[in-house]
Amino acid sequence: MDNEHKKIKIGWFTFSCCEDNTIVMTEIMNDHWQEWKKLFDFRHANVLKSKNILDELDIAFVEGAIASEKHAEKLREIREKSKKLVAVGACAVVGMPAAQRNYFNEQQKQEIEFLVARFAALPKVLKVSDVVKVDAEVGGCPMDPDKFLTAVAGLVEELKKV
Numbered sequence: 001m002d003n004e005h006k007k008i009k010i011g012w013f014t015f016s017c018c019e020d021n022t023i024v025m026t027e028i029m030n031d032h033w034q035e036w037k038k039l040f041d042f043r044h045a046n047v048l049k050s051k052n053i054l055d056e057l058d059i060a061f062v063e064g065a066i067a068s069e070k071h072a073e074k075l076r077e078i079r080e081k082s083k084k085l086v087a088v089g090a091c092a093v094v095g096m097p098a099a100q101r102n103y104f105n106e107q108q109k110q111e112i113e114f115l116v117a118r119f120a121a122l123p124k125v126l127k128v129s130d131v132v133k134v135d136a137e138v139g140g141c142p143m144d145p146d147k148f149l150t151a152v153a154g155l156v157e158e159l160k161k162v
């Protein structure tokens, strides 16, 4: 088996989110580039490349809340194709603050009704674990780089045993 095939296949996906965690991940990458390029094959990461592949992944990182059925379908597809799935950042882990419309009063709900319809949004915004099984979570926003690296190291060890 060549080196490229032994690498851990990574995907990075963003749903309803302002991408603070993506920025942190790229900053971490600046420091860890040399070691990561030997270890990881970034197969799907819109922030890093324009040509992305979603076939089979070892680890999928998911950022942002799930706001529409289209999001939920995509997330289920990612789950099916990934050995491990990690929710990163506050909105993926607990839904908030992206899910603040869930707590709107009746008048506020009426005011945004046309937007919910226009974007075919779900009645309630969901966290990632409301839709699929999650293997690890790195909460906070932006995520804590040390906690992210600890989660990655733990998953890499687990995958070596598979």
Ligand code: SF4
Residues within 6 Å of the ligand: 016, 017, 018, 019, 020, 021, 063, 064, 088, 089, 090, 091, 092, 096, 097, 098, 141, 142
């Ligand atoms: S607060 Fe939520 S929407 Fe904003 S960057 Fe963080 S995870 Fe994304």
